[in-house]
Amino acid sequence: MTSPLLPPPPEPYDVLDPAAAPAPAYGTASLADLLPAVAAGLGVPPYASAAPGLELAPADRVCVFLVDGLGWEVLRAHPEYAPFLTSLLGTSLNGTGRPLTAGFPATTATSLASVGTGLPPGAHGLAGYTVAIPGEDRLMNQLRWQPPVDPAAWQPHPTVFQRAHEAGVETCQVSSPLFAQTPLTRVALSGGTFLGRFTGEERMDLAAECLGAADRALVYTYVSDLDSMGHRHGVDSDEWRMMLDTVDRLAQRLAEQLPPRSALYVTADHGMIDVAPEDRIDFDEDWELGAGVALLGGEARARHVYAVPGAAADVHAVWSEVLGDRMWVATRDQAIEAGWFGPVVEERVYRRIGDVVAAACDDVAVTASRSEPNESAMVGLHGSMTPVEQYVPLLEVRR
Numbered sequence: 001m002t003s004p005l006l007p008p009p010p011e012p013y014d015v016l017d018p019a020a021a022p023a024p025a026y027g028t029a030s031l032a033d034l035l036p037a038v039a040a041g042l043g044v045p046p047y048a049s050a051a052p053g054l055e056l057a058p059a060d061r062v063c064v065f066l067v068d069g070l071g072w073e074v075l076r077a078h079p080e081y082a083p084f085l086t087s088l089l090g091t092s093l094n095g096t097g098r099p100l101t102a103g104f105p106a107t108t109a110t111s112l113a114s115v116g117t118g119l120p121p122g123a124h125g126l127a128g129y130t131v132a133i134p135g136e137d138r139l140m141n142q143l144r145w146q147p148p149v150d151p152a153a154w155q156p157h158p159t160v161f162q163r164a165h166e167a168g169v170e171t172c173q174v175s176s177p178l179f180a181q182t183p184l185t186r187v188a189l190s191g192g193t194f195l196g197r198f199t200g201e202e203r204m205d206l207a208a209e210c211l212g213a214a215d216r217a218l219v220y221t222y223v224s225d226l227d228s229m230g231h232r233h234g235v236d237s238d239e240w241r242m243m244l245d246t247v248d249r250l251a252q253r254l255a256e257q258l259p260p261r262s263a264l265y266v267t268a269d270h271g272m273i274d275v276a277p278e279d280r281i282d283f284d285e286d287w288e289l290g291a292g293v294a295l296l297g298g299e300a301r302a303r304h305v306y307a308v309p310g311a312a313a314d315v316h317a318v319w320s321e322v323l324g325d326r327m328w329v330a331t332r333d334q335a336i337e338a339g340w341f342g343p344v345v346e347e348r349v350y351r352r353i354g355d356v357v358a359a360a361c362d363d364v365a366v367t368a369s370r371s372e373p374n375e376s377a378m379v380g381l382h383g384s385m386t387p388v389e390q391y392v393p394l395l396e397v398r399r
Contacts, residue, residue, distance in 0.1 A: 018330035021359065022385050023339040024101035024120075027053040031102055031392065032114040032342075034267065035160040038062050039118075042216055044160070044167045047118070054100075059398065061211045061262035063219040065204075065254060066115065067247050068108060069227030069382075071271020072099040072391035074235050081244045084252040085266065088395040099391040102270045104340045104359070105129065105302035105383040106390050108227070109142040109184060111269035116159045116188035120342025125155050125349040126188070127341055129299040129383070132306050134351035139297050145183040154187065161191025161218065170214035174207045174221040189220065200225070200250045208257035217262075221254075223247060227272070230380035234274040237379075251395075258399040268392040272380040275300070275365040281323075284370040288322060291315070297354060299375060300365035302383030304354030312355040319356055326362040328385070331355065340385075360384040 024030050033054035036046060041058030079086040089097040103114045103121055105128050113119075113126040121127045130139040133149065140149060165171040171192025179185050180194050195210070197203045200223050207221040226243045233239040251266050258264055283289050283296055292311030297304035307315040312331070320329045330338065335357040336345050345353070358366065361384065367376035382389045 016324055016328055016361065018328050018334045019338045021328040021338060021340070021361070022390070024103045024385070024390065026101075026103070026120045026339070026342045029054060029098075029100050030114070030120070031100055031111055031267070031269070032118055032120050034064070034100065034118075034265065034394065035115060036118040038064065038218065038265070039160050039164055042164060042167075042169050042218060044164045044169060056396075057263070057398075059261060059263035060215060061217040061219075061259060063207050063211055063221065063254065063258075063262070063264045064115075065207070065251060065264060065266045066112075066220070066222045067226055067251075067266065067268050068222065068224040069230050069270065069272050069380075070244075070247065070268035070393065071388055072393045073388040074271055075244075075393055078241060078244055081241045082248040084248050084255070085393070085395060088266070088397065089393070097393060097395040100267065100394045101390050102268075102392050103342075104385055105298060106270035106385070107143075107299060107302065107383050108269050109188075112184065113155065113188040115267075115269070116161065116190075117155070117157050118160045119157060120344075122336070122341035122343070122345035122349055124157055124188075125346065125352065127349060127352050128297060128302065128304050130297045131304055131352040132295055132297060132354070134348075137294065139295055143184065148183070151183040151187045159189065159191045161189065161220070163191070164218045165192040168216065170210070170217045172210050172219055174203045174210065174219060176222075176224075192218075200246070201253065204250050204254040205257065208254055208259070211262050212259035223250065230272045231378040234379035235272050236274050240380075255397045258397065260399060262399050264397040266393060266395040266397075270382045271387075271389045271391060272382045273301075273363065273386070273388050274379055275363055275381050279363050280365045280367050280376075282376075283366050283368045288318060289366070291318060296368055296371065298357075299383045300367050300378075300381050301360040301389070303356075303358040303366055304352075305356040305358065307355040316356045319358055323358060323364070323366070326360065326364040327366075328359045328361055330357050330359075332357065361386060
């Protein structure tokens, strides 16, 4: 199933013009459109006078449950392990479901910022797993926020949670206590009250309690275990399937506790794909790909490549020649023009994007065994614009 709001999946992967890549559906059916649509239904003024591109029926109490790594395609492939969520994939008396696009890159830091700010990556600025700090010869990991930079300068836009709180909506985030004070939480998800709980069951129960405690409420809750299992064991593993079963039970637990006049939206930050060892190219062992490269950013399926001064054109030519039949390889300006990062890339974000951007369209990964040993050992990967990585569910339950 493909929503008419979404770009079609790419045709056979022999057409690798960056302009032909299926850019995310910013403005109509992307993660960045979800909370603005929710907020509009709660009476929260939008950033501008334009109506949200994604239309959702209003509700007085709304909970967004984000499951890290729960792609639309992998969910549809495992109905026996997710009977409750699968029941929401179509339209029924109890709920409706449709896919959204995650945004590019399809990775956690980028997607959480898109969800929380209601802005595409080119505006909020978290444009990859690791990106160059403009003016400095080093990368910043935006998930771990290392090296530390000023969060307010890096991402200055208010979150939708902040705007909802200011508009009188009771707003809270229910997540792991470990995330309470992180810079990523501050720039992407802050606003209202943060409530930390360690187990998924505690989070579901508390989220339902918070929904029922106010006349107007916006609650966000999150679990990361499915993503962890996918990275460690792959989405084609028993461990991942068992965790999907757990996530399904958590979603049902929350849905069954919804108070009156409420809506639950289950979504995700990206999908995931298993990449076999023989389909991995080790950048640290490939002199050709490394020629003229100052920094290798991003992640295995969505690379930001930063060239030494004067070498950007040569790096683009080599990466296109070596990988052009398996990845969309674009210059920075080509990727921006093609809309990969949204309709606008703000000036402060421009140099965070690689001189060359390479996005996988095949079962391939550019790893880095020495500089990224942990990431290179992962079985399940994500980041690019293929349907399995890009499409995430928007599953709705109302009471």
